[in-house]
Amino acid sequence: MTSAGTGNWQVRETESVIVGNEALLGQSHQLVAMTRVRNEALILPDTLDYLASHVDAVIAYDDASTDETVDLLRAHPKVALIVANQAWERDVDARKRAEGRHRGLLLEMARTQLPHDWMFCFDPDERVTGDVRAYLRGLGPDVDALRVRLFDAYMTAEDQAPYSSDRALMDFRRFYGPEQRDILMFWRNREAIGFAEGDGRTPRGMTSVKTDLYCQHYGKSLSVDHWEETCDYYLRHFPYETYGAKWEARKGRAIHTVSDFGNPLHEWGEGLFANAVPMPAAK
Template sequence: MFPFKKKYLKFYRPRKVNKLTICGLLRVRNEELILQDTLDHLSEFCDGLICYDDASTDKTFEILMSHQSVVEVIQNLKWLAEPTQRIERETLDRKTLLDRAEFYKPSWLFYADADERFFGNIKDFLFSAEALKVDGIRIQLFDAYITLDDQAPFCQGKQLKNFRTFFGPERRDILMIWRNSDNFRYEGLDAREPKYDLKMNIITKFYCQHYGKSLSIDHWEETCQYYINHFPFVPYGKKWTERQGKAIHRSSDFGRPLYQWGEDLFSNSVRIHP
């Protein structure tokens, strides 16, 4: 484990809350462009949000501290940029969020990334009788793409949900919601999802638009450079090196046709994770 002293972390509680039923977890770095909309969006599903600011250099921290749904902010003051450090921090920072959530005694945890937008009656379901038999939920995530006729950049102050027209059919079913339990834990390297015991009842439900590849052409190039510079070359850097200069798409990154959001996309989906 790379040394990372707690002196680099500061903990803030801008709002005093002692109990959350659905606790949102969010880890961000330099997300000023979309963050206000992200926090507003997640507030539709969560009673409160715990956020980890990974050494942002823009106004991310200020936006987090001022939002009415953010109950705690963990501010990391030391950016670890080396590839071997980054893949470790991807897991450990999320573990820090999960550990901090215990203070609020939540019934459910909901981990999201800033560039994701969700569809479905998530909150109603978690309070339903059907959810009593469920331990975790995988949400079906689809990548949004910049296309020739839809390449205007996202502008701050707009709503990100439904911002792009076309999506790739590749579907990642990602464990994003789980019951508060010791059976869910963050382990290993570059872990977006927690590990869990096989006895857990995990279902797949709801949909997610992912905008990590499609905020703007400039953002696409910045994303390429981020993975090239800060993650191991194999597999990350190699893949993103090949994607440089290819922000505008006629097909998905996997060579499949693009679909508008809706039933045609869902019925033609190809699950690539897990």
């Protein structure tokens, strides 16, 4: 196990490093994005095009995808580096512990090969609204990390057409649950900030964290088929007590009249934000 900021992560035998746009390497960047992905070919083209308007470069960890995810990453001009893992870890606990190592490896590679002012840690089904680059430029030096207010989009009886890769995901759905999770997505490139094995998407070592901006999350609303696949995924690959039981109960319930927590749905905007229900965020 490594501690935050020590720089001890290593590429393993099952992993290979793929160079995307080599011209991005060694350049100084304002904002670099990092992500872990697996089988995201459906939404990845739009994700990368969305990122292209906000970030200077992308570094990704592909966790043994069986679709075209790696090829899509490699072809996009904003993707600088990909760590491609060829061996899917079937042990639930081992895979959970590995998340911190994966992100720690990406962060260290970015610091040495993609010098940057800010890091943006994202999932492919998330869309942060607003002018991210301008917002970060306006933050004072006393703020070293930023949490973003995330809301889940839902399918309803009137809005359940499946997502297709030729569409923009931003504003794809009409209704959102009021449950607000504050997710740490941005942090400055400071040596004290880093990941330890077992961490999720939140690094350690921040001293001053601000909460602002908003994020649309589409993990529950791409299509009815994707909803069912998500339920099965959590049942098969996550601890039953904390994830599996919850998602087992959600099978067959992709179309919503209220949120998964029984709260009224709202259109994106001030009405949603005014009715926000704070929720604990996974680390």
